[in-house]
Amino acid sequence: MSLSLLSRYAFFALCVLLALSSLPFLHHEWAWPVALVAGALSVVGIVDLTQTRQAVRRNYPVIGNIRYLVEAIRPEIRQYLLEGDREQLPFSRAQRSLVYARAKNENASKAFGTLVDVYQSDFEFINHSICPAPKADPAHFRVEIGGPQCTQPYSASIFNISAMSFGSLSANAIRALNKGARLGGFAHDTGEGSVSPYHREHGGDLVWEIGSGYFGCRTTDGSFDPVAFAAQAQQPQVKMIEIKLSQGAKPGHGGVLPKGKITPEIAATRGVPMGQDCISPAAHSAFSTPVELLQFIARLRELSGGKPVGFKFCLGHAWEFMGIAKAMIETGILPDFIVIDGKEGGTGAAPLEFADHFGVPMREGLLFVHNTLVGLNLRDRIRIGASGKIVSAFDIARALAMGADWANSARGFMFAIGCIQSRSCHTNKCPTGVATQDPLRQRALVVEDKGQRVHNFHRNTMEALAEMLSAAGLTHPSQIDASHLVQRISPTEVRLYSQLHVFLKPGELLAGQVEGRFYERMWAMARSDSFEPVRA
Numbered sequence: 001m002s003l004s005l006l007s008r009y010a011f012f013a014l015c016v017l018l019a020l021s022s023l024p025f026l027h028h029e030w031a032w033p034v035a036l037v038a039g040a041l042s043v044v045g046i047v048d049l050t051q052t053r054q055a056v057r058r059n060y061p062v063i064g065n066i067r068y069l070v071e072a073i074r075p076e077i078r079q080y081l082l083e084g085d086r087e088q089l090p091f092s093r094a095q096r097s098l099v100y101a102r103a104k105n106e107n108a109s110k111a112f113g114t115l116v117d118v119y120q121s122d123f124e125f126i127n128h129s130i131c132p133a134p135k136a137d138p139a140h141f142r143v144e145i146g147g148p149q150c151t152q153p154y155s156a157s158i159f160n161i162s163a164m165s166f167g168s169l170s171a172n173a174i175r176a177l178n179k180g181a182r183l184g185g186f187a188h189d190t191g192e193g194s195v196s197p198y199h200r201e202h203g204g205d206l207v208w209e210i211g212s213g214y215f216g217c218r219t220t221d222g223s224f225d226p227v228a229f230a231a232q233a234q235q236p237q238v239k240m241i242e243i244k245l246s247q248g249a250k251p252g253h254g255g256v257l258p259k260g261k262i263t264p265e266i267a268a269t270r271g272v273p274m275g276q277d278c279i280s281p282a283a284h285s286a287f288s289t290p291v292e293l294l295q296f297i298a299r300l301r302e303l304s305g306g307k308p309v310g311f312k313f314c315l316g317h318a319w320e321f322m323g324i325a326k327a328m329i330e331t332g333i334l335p336d337f338i339v340i341d342g343k344e345g346g347t348g349a350a351p352l353e354f355a356d357h358f359g360v361p362m363r364e365g366l367l368f369v370h371n372t373l374v375g376l377n378l379r380d381r382i383r384i385g386a387s388g389k390i391v392s393a394f395d396i397a398r399a400l401a402m403g404a405d406w407a408n409s410a411r412g413f414m415f416a417i418g419c420i421q422s423r424s425c426h427t428n429k430c431p432t433g434v435a436t437q438d439p440l441r442q443r444a445l446v447v448e449d450k451g452q453r454v455h456n457f458h459r460n461t462m463e464a465l466a467e468m469l470s471a472a473g474l475t476h477p478s479q480i481d482a483s484h485l486v487q488r489i490s491p492t493e494v495r496l497y498s499q500l501h502v503f504l505k506p507g508e509l510l511a512g513q514v515e516g517r518f519y520e521r522m523w524a525m526a527r528s529d530s531f532e533p534v535r536a
Contacts, residue, residue, distance in 0.1 A: 012045035012061040090344075091411065091421060095391050099415040102460035103453035123488040126397060129473030136475045138462035139185075143405045143478070145240065147336045147381045149298070151306030154205075154239040157186035158477050159396055159458060159465075162345075162387045162408035163209050163244070163312070165193025167257050167266045167278070168425070169414075170442035172450075173434045176417045178204040179447060180454020189408065192244050192255070192280060195232055196269040202451070206237050209312070210300070211244040212254065213280040215270035224286045226303055228271075233304035240337070241300050243293075245284070245313035248345030248388060251359040252316065254282035261428050261437045290320075290327035290528050298333045310337035310383075314345075315365035316358075318518075319533045322526035325372050330528050334381055337405075340366045342388025345410065362388030363402050367501055370403025371519065375509025391415070393464035400480045401497055416457040417450040 018038035025031040045061035057064040094115070101108040116123065146153025161181060166174045174196060181188040181204030189207040190199055194216025199206055210229075213222065217229035233241055246252060257266070257278040267274050287293045293311070301309040315321060328334055342362020360368075366386050373379040386404035390396060391412035399407045411419070418432040425435040433445035469475065472484055482497035489495055504514065514520045525533040 011063045015041040103416040103457040105456050119491050125486050128471045132470050133473050133475050135470040136466050138466045145337050145383045146308045147334050150308050150336050158406040160187040160408050161413050162410035163189040163191040164410050165191030166196035167193045171198045172442045172445040172447050174198040175447045176450035178202045179451030183455035184458040194269050205239045207240045207242050208238045209242045209244050211280050212284045218271050230303040240308040243311040248314045248341040248343045250354040251314040253354050255280035263437050290323040294327050294331050294333040297335050308336035310335040312339035314341045315360040318522040319525040320531045322522050326526050327528035337383040339385040345388045366402045371504040375504040377507045401482050401485045416454050
């Protein structure tokens with residue numbers, strides 16, 4: 001035991017001994033640094049011995065702090081020294097480097113072959129054509145959003161900025177994103193934090209997201225305010241309205257903007273008081289059934305002056321979406337668009353259980369929604385967007401092949417304005433000024449430079465997509481389908497997406513002739529008057 005005590009307290013004892021023994025020699029120059037350093041470490045040791053929160057420090061005064069220091073810098077050490085180029089945590093270094101290069105207009109080409117193991121299961125690729133098509137102009141890669149009940153359709157780029165709120169992101173980040181959107185002619189989703197002055201500053205096209213907190217259109221008790229909504233929705237800069245039912249990072253959980261991040265500007269933008277956490281409830285109060293949701297969509301479309309209105313969600317219970325689809329058929333009310341948010345998405349903080357184990361990944365959710373609409377003969381009247389770890393032209397092509405009309409990216413555009421994936425978004429201590437309300441930290445983000453980088457990233461990604469389409473013998477993204485993409489399922493076998501996945505035929509669900517029993521069973525469980533299932 002004595003040897004154990006000696007080893008545990010040896011360094012602390014040495015510090016105390018050096019501090020005391022150097023005192024008689026303070027008239028010598030060399031003694032001052034020794035006394036100061038040893039004295040400071042002795043004080044640290046005394047604090048360690050007397051504190052009651054951390055057992056390691058009590059048992060190993062002074063040297064026990066090394067454990068907490070190493071733990072604090074572990075993410076940075078791993079990211080910059082140990083992480084492989086293809087380790088996805090959550091985005092690989094290769095993915096981040098691609099965005100950085102395209103945002104800076106640097107050459108993103110790589111020499112000496114791929115670093116991807118092309119014989120590993122799940123490897124994906126696009127088949128090319130012996131007769132490549134002429135390269136198309138990416139300026140034409142757009143999709144018109146707005147069904148038969150919409151009087152102000154919007155021509156959207158097939159690659160847009162996904163939902164990120166002012167409050168979660170800094171004012172300068174919002175400015176830079178919107179400036180890039182205006183320069184490139186693509187859309188900027190506001191997130192549920194409403195339309196801030198920084199969204200309006202550069203005049204880029206906006207998709208106004210309405211969450212369960214109804215920020216920007218709420219009464220004092222947090223209910224929906226139609227007058228406030230109409231005043232904002234009818235502004236020319238707002239091109240579409242998106243109702244957020246859930247988000248990929250924490251579906252079914254709601255959201256919290258900590259009071260420490262709420263500034264007077266955020267409070268004014270959202271219509272919430274200062275000094276308390278800003279809560280987004282898990283559920284909406286304006287509707288509680290599929291039919292009521294569609295009636296709310298029709299009401300927003302009327303209040304906005306006929307602009308496209310749709311909803312965003314992360315798929316959960318399959319019968320709930322089919323209940324919405326049944327309500328579409330019964331009421332005749334159609335959303336103009338649906339955005340599928342995959343559980344792999346998430347710019348904000350979320351409980352670990354929700355981030356890891358709740359919600360359907362984007363591809364499965366996208367395919368299910370696409371199939372349901374096809375099977376009900378509704379697909380040609382409703383556009384579908386997809387969001388979930390999309391940063392490259394291949395990511396976009398893959399989403400389109402699974403049934404999307406366009407793709408959104410949040411973290412990709414965050415990288416474009418300087419995010420380094422420090423994963424400190426919820427701490428208000430973002431090192432690059434992207435996800436913080438600290439005025440000194442966000443001052444580091446220079447809007448003129450980063451706005452141009454947002455534009456560059458979008459433009460260069462669209463150029464890459466145009467080159468991919470040309471090589472595949474295609475001239476427009478709408479021509480990509482499941483027969484163009486291939487996935488390896490074993491070291492000796494590959495399958496087309498069209499062979500791997502079930503794709504319903506038009507009207508198949510209505511006719512009751514679905515091949516897979518899953519769709520048939522979910523359709524039987526779905527109700528238009530409730531999100532509860534029909535129990536057998």
